[in-house]
Amino acid sequence: MxxxxxxxxxxxxxxxxxxxxxxxxxxxxxxxxxxxxxxxxxxxxxxxxxxxxxxxxxxxxxxxxxxxxxxxxxxxxxxxxxSLGARMIDQSIWNTISESQPPKQIVNKRIILPLTVADLARKHAVIPPRTLIFFGPPGTGKTHFVQAIAGILQWWYVEVSPSTLMADGEDRLGANLKRLMEKAGSLDKVVLFIDEFEEIAGSRDQASRIDKSITNEFLKLIPLLKSQERKNLLVCATNYIQQLDAALLRPGRFDCIIPVGGLDDLGRRTIFEHFLADTNHGNVDVDRIVSVIELFTPADIEYLFQKVRQVAFEREYENGGNYSVTTETFLEIIPEVPSTLTHEIIMEFEQNCVQYTRY
Ligand SMILES: Nc1ncnc2c1ncn2[C@@H]1O[C@H](COP(=O)(O)OP(=O)(O)OP(=O)(O)O)[C@@H](O)[C@H]1O
Ligand SMILES: [Mg+2]
Incomplete structure (x- = not known):
């Protein structure tokens, strides 16, 4: 036999x-x-x-x-x-965020360390968070942060947006959301990222009937997800924290509400050098450029490099030789790239930080 x-x-x-x-x-x-x-x-x-x-x-x-x-x-x-479109993110993405960035320090202390130094966390009864919200102006790196968390933990990264959950009709949003949360909740080592969260969990005072039912549904799903003894994280991101339903923001639902705002000098420098490394460049006075782009978000810096590289490409195509990007190239192009952040946006963000931040 x-x-x-x-x-x-x-x-x-x-x-x-x-x-x-x-x-x-x-x-x-x-x-x-x-x-x-x-x-x-x-x-x-x-x-x-x-x-x-x-x-x-x-x-x-x-x-x-x-x-x-x-x-x-x-x-x-x-x-x-x-079926969830999960992917693994490279660990190196974590290093593209400067240690000086406040959200990185929060994420490191509250999420990464309690998960990676689990015995010590247990000894001190520190429970790693399961549900987080990142909020902040557009292009400040919220999505990038979530990917960096998945990368450093080497957990699966699953990203969804309300528009994908509504792909088969607006009235399917609630059912699709429920199915998604159930699926993700049954898995280990998954970071489930819901972008544009205000679309799902907008304030019920101002919402239409359909929106209200979705927010209600979500309020029920969170405790369900947290009751499962699994290693997974639900992360939601929004540009409009003030539009979220107050019931969701109370402690108990989301463990941490983390602001992602403008970059400090070191933060801008880290991102600038990250993009500079892949650019055909000559002499670039990084300190000078970093001080000129004070209100730039990571998205703005990325766009600046896209423009500078295009200019270098076109100039070499037209004139031959080797066109190396220099300080002057950046100074010439920077006025063409409007910064996303303004002093008004920063002021409003700082007020939101005081009102909503919790970790
Ligand atoms: N630390 C970083 N190093 C390199 N690139 C970065 C960094 N942070 C963000 N980026 C890049 O900047 C762009 C904007 O970042 P991201 O999409 O994470 O911002 P966001 O806050 O999620 O924006 P939105 O509010 O529009 O969703 C992305 O292309 C991202 O890859
Ligand atoms: Mg994003």
């Missing part, structure tokens, strides 16, 4: 073998598992210096090496992750 199984094609035998043992496993995971068992047989035989036989190999594999249900669960999880 043992030999007969070994000589069968994996597709033919794997499901029936497990059925024979009283386990119902889909063909694909069954085939993968069977291949592992066969490999394990050779490994074990070699280790023991004799042919252990398939039955012994199977028992040993299932009892000691692979937990069948976990394996099956893994396959299900992978399919679920695929």
């Amino acid at each position: 043992e030999l007969a199984y070994e000589h069968l094609e994996p597709e033919e035998c794997s499901t029936s073998i497990f059925e024979h043992c009283g386990l119902k496993i889909d063909p694909e995971p069954a085939r993968e598992l069977w291949e592992k068992i066969l490999q394990h047989k050779w490994g074990l035989s070699e280790k023991l210096g004799r042919d252990v036989g398939t039955r012994v190999a199977c028992v040993d594999f299932i009892e000691n090496i692979a937990h069948l249900h976990n394996d099956h669960h893994d396959t299900e999880s992978i399919q679920l992750l695929k």
